[in-house]
Amino acid sequence: MSSNIGRNEIIAWINAKLHLNLTKIEQAASGVVQCQLIDMTFPGVVPMHKVHVDAKTEYDMIQNYKVLQDVFNKLKIDKHIEVNRLIKGRPLDNLEFLQWLKRYCDSANDGIVNENYNPVERRSKFSKAKSIKSSQKNLKSLQTKNSRNPESDAPRKISVGTKQRKTGVVAVESVASDEIRVSSNEIKETKLSMNLLKKERDYYYSKLRDIEILFQSPQVQNIPMVVAVKKILYAVDDESGLAEAQEILSAKR
Missing domain, CATH: 1.20.5 (Single alpha-helices involved in coiled-coils or other helix-helix interfaces)
Incomplete structure (x- = not known):
């Protein structure tokens, strides 16, 4: 399949697969589309409960791509995600990544997709769960504040x-x-x-980004310590990233 897939074809493909109404490539910059395409191709592999379906901030977008990179590592997909470029919404960078993703999804499992996969239900399920969790957190915070100030709700007698x-x-x-x-x-x-x-x-984000750029240099990217640190940087949870990093360093010894 040609690598020069047009943006209109990419957008039409995403909309058809995930039942969306995207009109621009950069609308997929949050990482949600990419996570769900892999979720559709490999059901159960992507921890969708960790994906910020309604991501608006760069922080939430970065977390989405960390989830995706971790899934790539588990599936042994040799593809590094240029997170900093994608979250900026640059059309060309997002187009190139989505072109690669389409080729991969089309080739995986001989292009066969689970017909029972409901992309809308899958998104709304976790979007609703996060909203409920956020509401519960806000309610708990409010209750804690009121318990510390019992007189705040007492009626004033004038x-x-x-x-x-x-x-x-x-x-x-x-x-x-x-x-x-x-x-x-x-x-x-x-x-x-x-x-x-x-x-x-x-x-701290700028410092981490500088380290990430340095570690992408061909001179150091295959050094065990660099590989171990990158495992920690891209891990979805701290424990798994640290465990993998320690395993790499132990194997080197």
Whole structure:
């Protein structure tokens, strides 16, 4: 099969296989399409519960490609995923990867696909599960906060008599003003914390990316220590990645 498969053909193929309505190649940049195509080709191999079906952030997209790379390793597929290029939504990079993926899926199992595979149901199942899990997490956080501040929900008793109505209104306005001021300060502190966390995340991500680029150099990419570190970088979970890295280093000894 020719490697020069047109983008329109690729988009039509993805839409037909996964029942999607993509119009651009870069819409597949999140890694969800790639994971599900392999999931369709090798049912049960892809841990779809770890795939962020509604991925919007680069972090979630990276996690999706880590899942995919781990599956490639398990299937002994000799294909390195250029994650940093794909998540940027560059059309050419995504097109080239999807061209390769189409050729692979068409050749695997003689091109036979499980007719009982329901791509829409498969996606919605895990999208719904993640939403429920997120809602439960938010509810638990709210309950914890309320348990720490039992007086926050206690009704405020304000005595406003006929002769003291004016004074009571002033008191209510004062209380409301104080609460607004406290909430405003909390919002500012939260934004500051989020900005600091984002900067810290970007800092460590850039360091990891520099290491990844260095390890792709032909001079070092086959060194056992480099191979072991890459196993940890691309592992879906910490334990399996560390175990594989230790096995590689032990074999070298």
